[in-house]
Amino acid sequence: TVCSSRYVLSALHPMWQGPLAAPGGNRQSPIDIRVRKSVFDPHLEPLTLEYDPRTCSQVWNNGYSFLVEYNDTTDKSTLKGGPLEDTFRLCQFHFHWGESNAWGSEHTVDRRLFAAELHLVHWNSNKYKLFEEAVLEENGLAVIGVFLKIGKRHEGLQKLVDVLPAVRHKDSVVEFTSFDASCLLPANIDDYWTYAGSLTTPPLSEAVTWIIMKQPIEVSHDQLAVFRSLLFTSAEEEVQKSMVNNFRVQQPLKGRTMETIPE
Numbered sequence: 695t696v697c698s699s700r701y702v703l704s705a706l707h708p709m710w711q712g713p714l715a716a717p718g719g720n721r722q723s724p725i726d727i728r729v730r731k732s733v734f735d736p737h738l739e740p741l742t743l744e745y746d747p748r749t750c751s752q753v754w755n756n757g758y759s760f761l762v763e764y765n766d767t768t769d770k771s772t773l774k775g776g777p778l779e780d781t782f783r784l785c786q787f788h789f790h791w792g793e794s795n796a797w798g799s800e801h802t803v804d805r806r807l808f809a810a811e812l813h814l815v816h817w818n819s820n821k822y823k824l825f826e827e828a829v830l831e832e833n834g835l836a837v838i839g840v841f842l843k844i845g846k847r848h849e850g851l852q853k854l855v856d857v858l859p860a861v862r863h864k865d866s867v868v869e870f871t872s873f874d875a876s877c878l879l880p881a882n883i884d885d886y887w888t889y890a891g892s893l894t895t896p897p898l899s900e901a902v903t904w905i906i907m908k909q910p911i912e913v914s915h916d917q918l919a920v921f922r923s924l925l926f927t928s929a930e931e932e933v934q935k936s937m938v939n940n941f942r943v944q945q946p947l948k949g950r951t952m953e954t955i956p957e
């Protein structure tokens with residue numbers, strides 16, 4: 695029975711699971727957020743998000759998720775404040791989701807799973823010239839996490855959902871412009887948890903200041919079903935695999951504390 699449960703686990707989780715925790719990693723993501731264990735940090739400031747829709751450029755199926763990519767050659771779409779000392783530049787956002795609405799998020803809140811999770815990825819443009827440099831540095835990156843729950847249709851998301859059939863296969867790209875990513879944020883962006891973590895897919899770099907919104911956003915069942923119509927596999931491969939369950943298993947907390955804003 696042990697091997698069968700191990701088999702089920704591996705069948706449920708895609709290839710990048712590899713070792714359950716990166717060897718030697720002591721700040722790996724995702725984790726379970728224990729609400730009552732989070733510490734008020736009076737120094738946390740409000741977040742300042744300034745996203746310019748004109749920097750949005752394309753949607754790309756990279757074989758793990760679909761990425762909405764931004765032109766990050768200038769400081770036009772930026773994130774400041776909160777736990778961050780510097781200015782961080784938006785380079786892409788993407789999602790993680792399940793094969794059913796019962797699971798799909800990477801982080802959990804007191805073990806509660808959400809249907810999906812949005813990640814808005816930024817890099818420290820005060821200190822580095824490129825994402826590829828920042829990803830090698832402790833706290834070179836800042837990722838905003840937003841939970842998705844099933845409810846009413848998200849009008850802002852629909853523009854993105856409508857182009858997903860064009861990137862059904864791995865390595866496909868479609869032009870996608872003038873999209874304001876801030877429409878995907880919850881009403882109150884100053885209600886968040888923050889902790890020191892890592893990328894949740896290879897290279898699993900321990901470079902991320904995570905900022906997880908307490909308020910989920912709502913999307914409709916049909917909108918999430920379109921996410922599941924995407925494929926992990928490229929057009930050439932004979933066996934097509936649905937892009938579902940593209941989340942990493944939870945990682946040990948290793949003594950880290952979750953900080954939150956004073957209520």
Ligand SMILES: CCCCNCc1ccc(S(N)(=O)=O)cc1
Nearest residue numbers: 813815829837892893894895896
């Ligand atoms: C050096 C090239 C890395 C490409 N991939 C980066 C990457 C991976 C995971 C995440 S996540 N899921 O932690 O937000 C963001 C960005």
Ligand SMILES: [Zn+2]
Nearest residue numbers: 788790813894
């Ligand atoms: Zn992610």
